[in-house]
Amino acid sequence: MVNTGRRERRKLETRRRLDEVALRLFLEHGYDGVTVAQIADAADISVATLFAHVPDGKEALIFDDGSERRAGIVAAVRERADTESVLDALERFFASRGPYSTKLPAEHAEKRDLIVETPALRSYARRLWHSCEPLLVPVLAEESGLAADDPAVLALARFVLEVPDLTGTAADPLAALAGVFEVLRYGWPA
CATH class of the missing domain: 1.10.357.10 (Tetracycline Repressor, domain 2)
Known part of the structure; x- marks a missing residue:
């Protein structure tokens, strides 16, 4: 079993939360009706932090890395x-x-x-x-x-x-x- 460090666990948790928040907002308001700033706000993080986790933008919040x-x-x-x-x-x-x-x-x-x-x-x-x-x-x-x-x-x-x-x-x-x-x-x- 791999012991994931605290920092890595926090990064994974933030990414999971971003994915969940983005999907909920997209389903509620439509993809085009949601901004990156709204996603960051709903996830209680800065836009800069969002882009640190998802540099490809809001599309990447719906998909894994491929x-x-x-x-x-x-x-x-x-x-x-x-x-x-x-x-x-x-x-x-x-x-x-x-x-x-x-x-x-x-x-x-x-x-x-x-x-x-x-x-x-x-x-x-x-x-x-x-x-x-x-x-x-x-x-x-x-x-x-x-x-x-x-x-x-x-x-x-x-x-x-x-x-x-x-x-x-x-x-x-x-x-x-x-x-x-x-x-x-x-x-x-x-």
Whole structure:
């Protein structure tokens, strides 16, 4: 067990409080109706302290640092069953997340809906997905036997990382996800 120091515990507690306060305010007033100053005030900290904890601004208060999604997408490819294709593994990975999941607890569903309905948050989520590219490309190259700088590998990685943005706001996100992966598997119909 790692013994976290007092200072680190206080930083984690402040960040947790900021996340909770921001989400509550966003749900009550809409994302665009809340300022960084209002979040700091409601969390009883200064704006400077808020930015020390969240240098990317208020969008980052809704998301983690992206490390979980980067690790998750790589694990989906590397830890898939021998009988499962890379594309099937990636589709399964996305289907269990955010706009595609139908089994989210109410508090997570509210957060998901806020993200889907807020252009600034969708844009930030897109940047987080793009941050997966440097880790996904070598895995796709390894699995395909192609070089990491092969345009086919780069194209697949980039397109796959656009899938949440392309399908997450569809009327039926899961069906849209399936449709995009069908095109990836079988190509564009003649």
